[in-house]
Amino acid sequence: MSNSPNVLALSGGVGGAKLALGLSLSLPVSALSIVANTADDFLHLGLPISPDLDTVMYTLAGLNNREQGWGLAGESWHCMTAVERLGGPSWFRLGDQDIATHLMRLNGLQQGHSLTQVTENLCQQLDVDHQLLPMCDEAVRTYVQCAPDNHHDTTYELPFQSYFVEQQCKPAVTGFRFEGIERAVISPAVASAIENADIMVVCPSNPFVSIAPILGVPGLKQRVLDNISTRVVVSPIVGGIAIKGPAAKMMAELDMPRTPLAVAEYYQGFASHFVLDTCDECFVDDILALDMQVLVTNTVMNSLEDRKELADTILRWIQASG
Known part of the structure; x- marks a missing residue:
């Protein structure tokens, strides 16, 4: 779009990746950086797995399995079948193509490269032009x-x-x-992305396990507050449910109402703008009372057009509201 602002997006996995893709379709390469959660990362069969980071990367590359939201399209499972036959753990299934990503990540890390550097290289190989960054290089x-x-x-x-x-x-x-x-450090790349951003967009992701660890990197949340005045949160809760993932279930178990208002209250003091779905318009006044500007629009992203339209709508709203 013309006169594009510089946007920093925070994303978890499947839900966040949808809007991250929409933003990448709406913004030039120089105007968008995406920081993905890496607190879900773990070692499996000796391989370093970065589920959220890879979901965003595959989605931006147009290679993701669009039916399930994660993994690669056209995947095969010969390696995992063999692992299971040999008595290995099969509860976390890695596709044959996906394993190549983890092998290359392992190789890069063993050569002394940071996770940020390894991610940059993987993105280059997959023709992902927009900047995708892990939340930090340390293991969380x-x-x-x-x-x-x-x-x-x-x-x-x-x-x-x-x-x-x-x-x-x-x-x-x-x-x-x-x-x-507590040992995590803001990487130079993330610090630069924060300093250059005009707008932060928290993509519709689980507040507790996707966004909280990103903002929990020591000093990161305060740096955002100091540098970015427009901080937009897109509700991951629509009509009392989470479109993807266990956020709504977690909210109920934590004695929180499963509503966008509860999400807005969770981000009170951080979010300046809040986006909720048309079916939840009844919460507008209560969210406005939290000192947030509110946008009501369709936030359910079933198609590629939906992803880009939501991104465009948010960016137009921010620019119009000054």
């Missing part, structure tokens, strides 16, 4: 704190991927812990 790992159940007498913790994939989000959540977050 999400642990989900779970309520006692039939197998546990007290509160217990699960690594995020065990909770999300292996347990299919079934345990009741009581909180979250980001191991290693």
Whole structure:
């Protein structure tokens, strides 16, 4: 679009990647940087897996499996079939093409390159022109704190991927812990993206396990507050449900109403602008009372056109509101 502002987008996985793609279709390469959550990262079969980072990367490259939202289109599973036959763990399935990404990431990291540098190289190879950055280069790992159940007498913790994939989000959540977050450092690339941005857009992603760790990198949230006056949050909750992922379930278990208002309250003091779906228009006045400007529009992105239209609508709204 003409007179494009510089935009910094924060994204989790599938839901966030949709709007990140829309923004990439609306903005020139020089005007968009995307910071992806890496607290979901983990080692599996000796390979460094970055689920959210890869979901955004594959989506920007036009290579993602659009039906399931994650992974690659046209994937095959010969390696995992062989792993299972050999008695290896098969609960987290890696496609044959996807394994190549993780092997190249491992190779780059072993050569001493940072995760930021490795991600830049992978994006170049996949013709992803817009800047995609990990939230930091240090290892941060999400642990989900779970309520006692039939197998546990007290509160217990699960690594995020065990909770999300292996347990299919079934345990009741009581909180979250980001191991290693205190050692994380704002990378020069992320610092530059913040300093150059006119607008921050928090793509529709899980507030607790996708966006919280990004903003939890020491000093990052304050740097955003100091440098970017327009901070837009797009609600991941539409009509009481999360379009993708366990955000709504987590909110219920944390005794939060499953509403965009509750999301807005979570971001109060950080968000200056809030975007909610037309079906949730009844919450406008309450969100306005939180000292946020509010946009009501279609936020459900079923098609490529939906993704670009939402991005265009947000950018036009911001420019019109000054």
